[in-house]
Amino acid sequence: MLTETNGCINIKNNETNSLQEGADLKKNSSALTELLQKARKERELTHQDVVDRSGAPITRQYYGLIERGERQPSPSVAMKIAPVLGLPWTIFFDFDVNQRLHSLDTA
Secondary structure (H helix, E strand, O other): OOOEEEEEEEOHHHHHHHHHHHHHHHHHHHHHHHHHHHHHHHHOOOHHHHHHOOOOOOOOHHHHHHOOOOOOOOOOHHHHHHHHHOOOOOOOOOOHHHHHHHHHHOO
């Protein structure tokens, strides 16, 4: 892949890009996991409590997979889970942007 930066042409290896993207996704997933766990624990909720209060058609085990970053909820499930945790539902889909916005709000 060719890109231009400050008048210089850079050649990027797709394999390197894929590795970096994977590392970025893992980093974001880890940060999202921490945020979801913190929100749930602050409210003194179990995984089952989140599922029951949300009314989402998922199991306790599936919610655990979402919280650990092993699964991504559908938009309809995210819209049901997020209010229980006091978070915007889009946090599941664009964590990096939401993290930056949150840091601006708290600065």
